[in-house]
Amino acid sequence: MAEAKALFRKEVSNLRDYVVLVIVDAKKYQQTNVELIKFLVKEQKIPGVYVTLNKPYEAILRTFEDNDIDTRLIIFIDAVTSSIGQAKKAKNCLYIGSPEKLSDISVAMDQAVKALPKEKFVFFDSINTLAIFNKPVTVARFVHFLAEKMREWKIKGIIISLEKGINDALMDELTTLADSRIDVGGS
């Protein structure tokens, strides 16, 4: 399953900073994420920020470690694991508590990105979960903010979205905002 990696490599080979939208089939979702992170951390040796709205940090950590990815180079922002009250930090992960706390996610991302050395990535996983927990207008506004910020930070930005479960208008918006769109395993 090197399809995602090959497509990604092809798309970004000539770009230094970018915002790439990866549309992935649900069946290939986990494998695609692993492949892309492997490419960034293992091959390109770039540190970065992984924002998860889908799977808890512990699960992602296990998957990455099983795939021989050096997780010490990644700062995790976990908005899935519910934490009572305020945000909590453990090791290299900040638990936000809920995917609805968009302001906290934004502040955490900004702080994490600015703490990292010059060349870095931000992996946003995924837009679908945002759409489940927030109003369409809020999601659209956040997506705009995210793309704008990724450009301002001059980083390698990857936004993951599942093929299904996101409306056409938002998908078009996302595609317009990104430098490139990669479709893995679907239409």
Place this chain on the structure above:
Amino acid sequence: MVSVNTLISITTVVFGLASLLLISKARSRLSRGSIREYVDNFSICLAFILIFSLWQTGRTIFGREISISELAGYPELIFIAFAYTGFILVSYRLFKISKEFGFKEEGRGIERIIKGRKKR
């Protein structure tokens, strides 16, 4: 003729009201979470300071007419005491937020790992 004292007092109240307005606008833009809670606490402190200033302005304008016997100065002290107590709580919250949202340590750690690899 308006005295300088009155003018300064009114200006302070206007500034306080403007700050509260700005904060409430900022709050309406934030989704729930740590940052909004911080804004909430800060607004309470600001409200106490504003009440303090309002009381003082009233005293400046009306002399001691609004006083209850000789206790006119006490409410001011209470409001300012509440405000500073609030500021302590807000500062503590900010300290906690910086601990959670600050990634400088993690960033330094990652930089060390990268430098270590390059040396090898």
